[in-house]
Amino acid sequence: AQKITQTQPGMFVQEKEAVTLDCTYDTSDQSYGLFWYKQPSSGEMIFLIYQGSYDEQNATEGRYSLNFQKARKSANLVISASQLGDSAMYFCAMSHASGGSYIPTFGRGTSLIVHP
Amino acid sequence: DSGVTQTPKHLITATGQRVTLRCSPRSGDLSVYWYQQSLDQGLQFLIQYYNGEERAKGNILERFSAQQFPDLHSELNLSSLELGDSALYFCASSVDSGQPQHFGDGTRLSIL
Numbered sequence: 001a002q003k004i005t006q007t008q009p010g011m012f013v014q015e016k017e018a019v020t021l022d023c024t025y026d027t028s029d030q031s032y033g034l035f036w037y038k039q040p041s042s043g044e045m046i047f048l049i050y051q052g053s054y055d056e057q058n059a060t061e062g063r064y065s066l067n068f069q070k071a072r073k074s075a076n077l078v079i080s081a082s083q084l085g086d087s088a089m090y091f092c093a094m095s096h097a098s099g100g101s102y103i104p105t106f107g108r109g110t111s112l113i114v115h116p
Numbered sequence: 117d118s119g120v121t122q123t124p125k126h127l128i129t130a131t132g133q134r135v136t137l138r139c140s141p142r143s144g145d146l147s148v149y150w151y152q153q154s155l156d157q158g159l160q161f162l163i164q165y166y167n168g169e170e171r172a173k174g175n176i177l178e179r180f181s182a183q184q185f186p187d188l189h190s191e192l193n194l195s196s197l198e199l200g201d202s203a204l205y206f207c208a209s210s211v212d213s214g215q216p217q218h219f220g221d222g223t224r225l226s227i228l
Binding site: 033035037043044046047050065080093095097098099100101102103104105106107108109 | 118123139149158159161164166171172174204206208213215216217219220221222224
């Protein structure tokens, strides 16, 4: 079964510091996608960053970068220069091929609190 | 703004009732996904449609059903509601399977 593990239920970081949110995945597929989403206290889910399993380079989107280590099956999210508005739940997700489509699986999330 | 519209934002109903949740995907997206988010189960994938056809099924109960219409909007029908169905229901859309999904703001369903 496909699985996403986020081992950090909660993380704290000082404003302007960098923080790494951990994500490991388990799949025997060769083709899959990895995603990170942010869910603020207001409830909406915001797409942050995507990494394809065949992508050689780590994905980056502004202050977000995905540290993709295929052999270790990890896809950690790095947020640089944290801001107070980064306080939210962060979900790692994977889409894996199944029956002609891609099935999404989400981790349980990490709560990030940014301190001033 | 993700471009995905979900209605209603809140729904309060009683056990045994039936409700319909509506979703309009982002312009150009052919794939629609439905999720249930609860405190104990996390974010659970329910079902996916692509261009009007069911593509993939997740942990969707038999009491729940969905469809995607020719104009690509989708509806999730929940029937014989139980207290445990209280949750935040998300719709998401993407260009195609496996691509980044963009989520609506969700429908918060409360069963009394």
